[in-house]
Amino acid sequence: MRTLTTERLTLRPWHLDDADFVFDMYARDEVQRYLGRNPTVLQHREQAVATIERWTALAHPIRHIWAIERTADGHLLGTLLLKPIPASQGLELNDTEIGWHLHPDAWGHGYATEAARAALEFGLAAGLTKVVAVTYPENTASQAVATRIGMRCLGLSSAYYDLDCMLFEAP
Numbered sequence: 001m002r003t004l005t006t007e008r009l010t011l012r013p014w015h016l017d018d019a020d021f022v023f024d025m026y027a028r029d030e031v032q033r034y035l036g037r038n039p040t041v042l043q044h045r046e047q048a049v050a051t052i053e054r055w056t057a058l059a060h061p062i063r064h065i066w067a068i069e070r071t072a073d074g075h076l077l078g079t080l081l082l083k084p085i086p087a088s089q090g091l092e093l094n095d096t097e098i099g100w101h102l103h104p105d106a107w108g109h110g111y112a113t114e115a116a117r118a119a120l121e122f123g124l125a126a127g128l129t130k131v132v133a134v135t136y137p138e139n140t141a142s143q144a145v146a147t148r149i150g151m152r153c154l155g156l157s158s159a160y161y162d163l164d165c166m167l168f169e170a171p
Helices: 016-026 045-056 111-125 140-148
Strands: 009-012 064-070 076-084 096-102 131-135 152-157 165-170
Touching: 009 111, 016 045, 016 076, 016 096, 064 111, 076 111, 096 111, 096 140, 111 131, 111 140, 131 140, 140 152, 140 165
Parallel strands: 096 131
Antiparallel strands: 009 064, 064 076, 076 096, 131 165, 152 165
């Protein structure tokens, strides 16, 4: 897995010893409320371990799920995704999704934008021709990040996750 760096951040592989952070972040309603078809918080640390194992099993030269770490002190901030996105039932799509989940303590510092820009640039430079982001319509914070990294809003779409989501596309 490729490690990416920015001015303030390192995007690196997840490790099993990150499970306490993953559990803390994904056990919060405010983090999970916009994730997936049926948002649910983690209930046990073992779920965090299983999540990290699932993330690290994604072996692909371009698509990764990174830990976002502040370079200066190694403090974990969240997750950056560049992964296959599930098409809605009946659709044949093979698109790549970019997404970001940050711990609430890391909100409002520009970390999501900085990490997402680095991953998007990496993916496009490595040969991806289309990257999408989807958000719940009410998730205006993530929509702002998508816009700041240069993605174009295509409006409401039901093409992915069997949900009506705001769809953003790059390049």
